[in-house]
Amino acid sequence: MCSYAKVPKFKPGLISLNSKEGQLIFEQTTYKNSFWQLIPYFITQKNLSFCGPASIAMTLNALKLDPPALTEENLNNYKMFDQDNIFNIKVNKIIKKNKIKKSGMTLNEMFEVLNTFNLKNKIYYGSDINEKQFIEIIIQAILKNKIVIINYCRKYIRNTTSCGHFSPVGAYNAHKKMFLILDVSRYKYQPTWIPQQKLFTAISKGVDSESKKSRGFIISYKE
């Protein structure tokens, strides 16, 4: 699930994308296909527990799946995935909106939801791999225009007591050894470069209170 704390502070070692340094790192980054795929669909999670659905909607749009009609106001002549219309019949059999509103979703629930769409998905638990494997898997994914949703415990990265969170990975810089996370809790956090070691700790240490497993990530791509 996606946890939250009220007063976020910037921790040393993190670099906001919207800073001279953050932009320079972006320019010198090889692995950034994901950024271009995702940024036209960058959204804010619509409530405190919807980091998962927001990340799913961005991913499905970025991968150019055939979207359903929008439901908001008079936009129903247009199609795009959003945090409401992803809950179709198949998804509702796996998890209901209200359950996510109450307690978020686990990495495995997200995996099952993504599997109902016309996608290939691979799930990885941080505790099953080492940091080197983590990097190599994500580099290969970005190079092949796959999308990575990362599920991490935020307290290893930010000055916060909150833990579980989902957001898509925007890019990876191999020289700086940093990930760009397109954080869907945009009311709190800007897109930010995060040191790989911190991010690996945040997916491999600690355990989801519901699933009793470590966090991890999912790689999604079109068949």
Add this chain to the structure above:
Amino acid sequence: MCSYAKVPKFKPGLISLNSKEGQLIFEQTTYKNSFWQLIPYFITQKNLSFCGPASIAMTLNALKLDPPALTEENLNNYKMFDQDNIFNIKVNKIIKKNKIKKSGMTLNEMFEVLNTFNLKNKIYYGSDINEKQFIEIIIQAILKNKIVIINYCRKYIRNTTSCGHFSPVGAYNAHKKMFLILDVSRYKYQPTWIPQQKLFTAISKGVDSESKKSRGFIISYKE
């Protein structure tokens, strides 16, 4: 106001940002501060007439004004401008949400709305300037971290019969002579590089059916 037609087609001369060519142009662009300021707050207009409010919310966030609390679901502990909470007491005296829902807003109405916030704003009508002035004014704005909302008639740019539209300018490439528009009707149009000549035509030709004036643009910045 923001008009709309149902079947958008890509017109020759336009280049999607999410294409190899579009990304290359971005990398070679000097004037792109606006992109980095705006992209953390990129949103989709919430109904067919809300290109104006969506552009205003992005601009106020990008300029780091002190935002009101979010109203959606349980996000009221967090602050960010959105398409609902920009309608405060001062704004409601100028224009009501329902009026915009019915018939959009004019460039001058947007100017008056922006003037209620703690900002400096300058309004320009396309019919009052030439293409060279248009470019020079926008380059200077981007260099000084000001935000430009452009109000243009879309039929001069896209294969569409629709006309009036608002969206923020993301960047300007002087070599290619192209503008990057962060179109808030994201269910239809990706962020796109548009030739300056086409964009200038679209702000200077034709007349807003309500105001009887040409389209144009507004430059906003913090005092």
